[in-house]
Amino acid sequence: MTPSRHPGWLVDLGLIPYADSLALQQRLVALRKAAAIPDVLLLCQHPHVITQGRNGRREHLLGSESVLRQMSVEFFDTRRGGDVTYHGPGQLVAYPIFDLSAHRRDLVWFVRRLEDAMIGASVEMSVPRESLLANWEGKTGVWVRRPGLPAGFPPAKLGAIGVHVSRWVTSHGLAWNVSTDLRYFDLIVPCGIAGCRAASLEQILSRAVDFRAASQSLARQMARLFSHDYEQIFPAQLCARLGELHPAEAATVPVGARQGESLLGNHV
Numbered sequence: 256m257t258p259s260r261h262p263g264w265l266v267d268l269g270l271i272p273y274a275d276s277l278a279l280q281q282r283l284v285a286l287r288k289a290a291a292i293p294d295v296l297l298l299c300q301h302p303h304v305i306t307q308g309r310n311g312r313r314e315h316l317l318g319s320e321s322v323l324r325q326m327s328v329e330f331f332d333t334r335r336g337g338d339v340t341y342h343g344p345g346q347l348v349a350y351p352i353f354d355l356s357a358h359r360r361d362l363v364w365f366v367r368r369l370e371d372a373m374i375g376a377s378v379e380m381s382v383p384r385e386s387l388l389a390n391w392e393g394k395t396g397v398w399v400r401r402p403g404l405p406a407g408f409p410p411a412k413l414g415a416i417g418v419h420v421s422r423w424v425t426s427h428g429l430a431w432n433v434s435t436d437l438r439y440f441d442l443i444v445p446c447g448i449a450g451c452r453a454a455s456l457e458q459i460l461s462r463a464v465d466f467r468a469a470s471q472s473l474a475r476q477m478a479r480l481f482s483h484d485y486e487q488i489f490p491a492q493l494c495a496r497l498g499e500l501h502p503a504e505a506a507t508v509p510v511g512a513r514q515g516e517s518l519l520g521n522h523v
Contacts, residue, residue: 261294261357265474265485266493268299273306273331273342276350280426282497283352287424291500294357296477296485297350298470301342304329305443306417316443328442333417333427339443340415345434345455347470349477355423358481362420366395369429372476373397373414376431379472380456380464387413397431399454411454432456433469 268276276299286292305316305328316330316339323330342348355365370389374397378384382399388410391398397414414431432455440453456464478485488496
């Protein structure tokens with residue numbers, strides 16, 4: 256039997272400050288709980304920022320306040336799961352605002368699906384499937400064995416996951432390193448795991464990677480794994496639709512992409 260398909264909105268926000276993305280997620284979560292909107296998948300990049308999850312430890316932030324200021328890196332405490340992580344340009348961040356009641360009320364299942372999405376997209380981008388690991392040694396995320404290193408060398412983290420769920424509606428999500436400047440990970444103990452190294456698609460493939468193609472691939476994998484039929488809408492359209500639901504807030508939707516721009520193709 257073919258699984259039923261779920262409608263959804265797919266929105267590319269472009270480069271958007273982290274605080275603005277949090278505010279937008281909160282609005283969308285409230286609307287999704289009220290069944291006023293379908294599932295929404297937000298894609299974006301952030302300016303340099305370090306976030307700490309509710310299980311995080313401050314000693315895993317290695318950079319001092321003065322160093323963070325000098326490097327123009329913001330810091331936020333968040334309600335998501337996990338420890339400390341970095342977001343920045345070249346990293347594709349996906350925020351699924353999904354009602355798991357329409358899928359499966361199982362947070363572990365949801366996290367495993369997010370890992371599968373990053374693995375499937377990485378394979379589409381030509382990373383060898385046998386080099387990719389999900390939930391390596393019980394550590395959530397996507398890991399990759401780097402070429403040229405001994406077989407026993409620990410894998411590096413290609414994609415991180417930190418989610419929050421309230422009344423089965425999800426927020427926060429995943430971060431997939433496409434062309435990320437990996438030096439910024441030296442400011443933290445990634446995900447609170449001593450000795451953890453980060454990797455990117457560009458590092459693994461030793462070539463430039465088309466960010467648009469990577470974004471399209473991840474959206475396609477999410478559509479497949481969650482049985483979504485996405486309607487791609489631009490930020491200005493999202494602003495208008497939320498304005499119809501709450502006219503007083505119509506002008507406050509934070510978006511980073513200009514109207515008519517998208518990292519994705521017309522069909523997912």
